Amino acid sequence: MEVTCEKCRTNFSVAYGGASDIKHHLRSEKHKLYDQAAASNSLMLNYFKKTDSPLSKDFEVAAAEGTWAYHTVKENDSFRSNDCASSLIQTCFEHKFRCARTKSEAIVINVLAPMVIEKLKEPLRQAKYVSILTDSSNHGSTKLLLVLVRYFLPDEGVQVKTLEFKDQPGETSDIIVEYLKQILSLNNLKSEIVAFCGDNSNCNFVGKNRAGVNNVYAKLNTFLESKLIRIGCGAHIIHNAIKTAVDCLPIDFECIIVKIYSFFYIYSVRIETLTEFCDLADTENQKLFWLFFMHAKVGIFYQVLLKIEGQSVSAIEAVKEIKCLKDNLTLIIDKIQIFFSIPPVIY
Incomplete structure (x- = not known):
């Protein structure tokens, strides 16, 4: 008569020794190895939920993971950063929370993105x-x-x-x-x-x-x-306009700025001397007139860019802002021409 051991799946006879045959098998090396392996491993059933429907706690955790994945995209963070954040949230707040880089990406691609696209279809139909x-x-x-x-x-x-x-x-x-x-x-x-x-x-x-x-x-x-x-793109037009205007300046102010920076940036003695000089001397200099002119006028371009890059600005409003910018620049040029056409006063 033969029996089968459920742990090591070994067939052995108990026809002559009976219980002694079973004890002999239990002392065998093969059975001991399988017995140790079974004790150290968990059953596959432990990895599956024991209830047919998820609990309210599971829905709360799923909602938290979806919110965290949305936050990652909205703040333009890397999915890689969620490896650390997920472990931190799991340790400090909720042990069931699992939303590292792989799961975050899966939620965004397979859940959030299709939902947003589906939600957009109805307004587009209207x-x-x-x-x-x-x-x-x-x-x-x-x-x-x-x-x-x-x-x-x-x-x-x-x-x-x-x-x-x-x-x-x-x-x-x-x-x-x-x-x-x-x-x-x-x-x-x-x-x-x-x-x-x-x-x-x-x-x-x-x-x-x-x-x-x-x-x-x-x-x-x-x-x-x-x-x-x-x-x-109105913003590109304005950028190209200011770039062309700067290129038309009679001096290479970028080169001047770089040289001034290189002269002062690591020399504390020179910086201290320059600070004392600026406190005592009149800083207005005719040679820097174009630099001050561009500094003031770039602000006009910047304000127009802020207006036309707004999300709710229509094309007609953008054209209107560009036209106003053109009129303002024309007015400024006229004033400059009038200023420099005045003859000097002789005392």
């Missing part, structure tokens, strides 16, 4: 006129292309939402247009798009004459079978 906005960004060797939609609803006002954000192999007009075609077709927006907004690069609108067909704007018109409103 909106009659939608503008699409694109911009690209380099993240290391990865080219990321952001697609925004801008629409108006009577109860909510002007809204700007992220529609898609994926990496692309490049930023040529063909790649961007194919990417936009997929997004517009997927979200059923072909008939609602009325305007295309992008930076002022040749890829989007060609050159300053805004002609030609090898650009995103022209190819979108062909795909949508309509004439879209083209909107460039």
Whole structure:
């Protein structure tokens, strides 16, 4: 007669010795090894929930983990930082909390992102006129292309939402247009798009004459079978204007600033002497007139940039602000010309 040991799965006979055969098997090395292994390992059942439905505490922990993942994205933190934060929260507050980098990323990609996109579909169905906005960004060797939609609803006002954000192999007009075609077709927006907004690069609108067909704007018109409103970036226009103005200065003030900084920055004796000199001497110097002029006038550009980069600013309002900036600069130039045309007073 043979029996089987449940721990080591060994068959042995008990026909002659009976209980002594069992004791002999229990003293064998093989059974002892399996017995030690069984004592040190937990049952697989311990890793599964014993109840059919989650408890209210489980929902609270899940909500906390989802909130923490959302906080990570909103504050533009790295998922890697949650490795430490998750352990800290688990130790100090809730031992069931598990939201390190892998789980945080999974929550954002598989839960939060689909929920936000699904929530955006209803407002887009209600909106009659939608503008699409694109911009690209380099993240290391990865080219990321952001697609925004801008629409108006009577109860909510002007809204700007992220529609898609994926990496692309490049930023040529063909790649961007194919990417936009997929997004517009997927979200059923072909008939609602009325305007295309992008930076002022040749890829989007060609050159300053805004002609030609090898650009995103022209190819979108062909795909949508309509004439879209083209909107460039007002902030880029203002940046280019101030950059060109600075390049037209009669002196290289950047070189001067670098040399002054290099002369003083590590020499405490020179800095102390300069401080004493500034306290005693008149700091107004005709040679630095252009520097003071640019310092004062850059503030005008900055205030306009703050206004046109607002989320609720329309294209018409942005054009109005740029026109006001142009009028103010014209007025300043007229005053400068009048000032320098006055003949010197002879005593």
